[in-house]
Amino acid sequence: MIKQAIIPLAGLGTRLLPLTSVFAKELLPINGRPGIEYILDECIEAGIKEVIFIISKKKKIIKDYFYKDSFYKKIIKKKKDPRILKEYQKILKYKKMIKFVYQNKPLGTGDAVLKTKKFITDNFFLMLLPDDLIIKNNCSKTMIKVHKRYKASVMASLSVNKKSIPRWGIYKLSKKLDKKNQFITDVVEKPTINSAPSNKAVIGRYILPKKIFLKLQKQKPGKGGEIHITDAIQSLINDNEKFIAHSFLGKYLDCGSMHGYIKSSMEIAKS
DSSP states (O other): OOOOOEEOOOOOOGGGTGGGTSSSGGGETTTTHHHHHHHHHHHHHOOOOOOEOOOOOOOHHHHHHHHHHHHHHHHHHHHHHHHHHHHHHHHHHHHEEEEEOOOSSOOHHHHHHHTTTTGSSEEEEEETTEEEEEEEEEEEHHHHHHHHTTTSEEEEEEEGGGGGGGSSSEEEEEEEEEEEEEEEEEEESOOOOTTOOOOOOEEEEEETTTTTTHHHHHHHHHGGOOOOHHHHHHHHHHOOOOOEEEEESEEEOOOHHHEEEEHHHHHHHOO
16 A cells, blocks of 8 residues: 655745745645645545655745744644644644655756655655645545556546647557556657647656666756656656556646636635
8 A cells, every 4th residue: 555655845936936936835825725735635535644745945934834833832822712723733733744855956856756765665655746736536545546456656647738738748658447547658748749649648646666766866867957757757667667647537726837826726715
């Protein structure tokens, strides 16, 4: 069973400037709650027991958010407010399951994943990207069931508009396992519309094998001088490691852009 998850949080969030010039994008409120709490709740509901946050020194505010014990204790002692007590108890619950590692140089998602190597104990682990919210159905929970059934790595998949293909990682797919799951033969990063093997895009939920660390250790920087997780995944696929694209049932929300962030708040308020 998959019990550990990693969440890369070291990115600067430039698409949400000027808000992120002073504040971590993952703590920005979405319908009154920090976005990262939706991700943590998804993990808890999926049976995850430990979550590893990858932050940078510039994002230390995220760690501070979960370590304000003395602040809460003083307020609770003075005000006796049940709402504040409830919020503090929720923060304590999250805090117990979180570990922190640091990625102080922006060298890509693959490099961020590699920072967690010494903490991962099982053969497979979950990775969630915080810009991608999936509501109305727990994508991680379903993917863990798919992994258990087919004994393979699993990645979330979404059909995207043809015009938007160049902004996504796109799957080349082969054998269908069932209505929602299909084997992956290639992951192509940001292809042109005409060269794209499909319109099935990579979304920020991954069940990855521990052996990916061996690939990342040897991997040379790719586009933009960064270590890309998709390159390591492709290398594993080339070695006949099984990867499944899972077409999830929930509603996808992109919280990483200003338009998407505003739209996400509106969607969650309605649900």
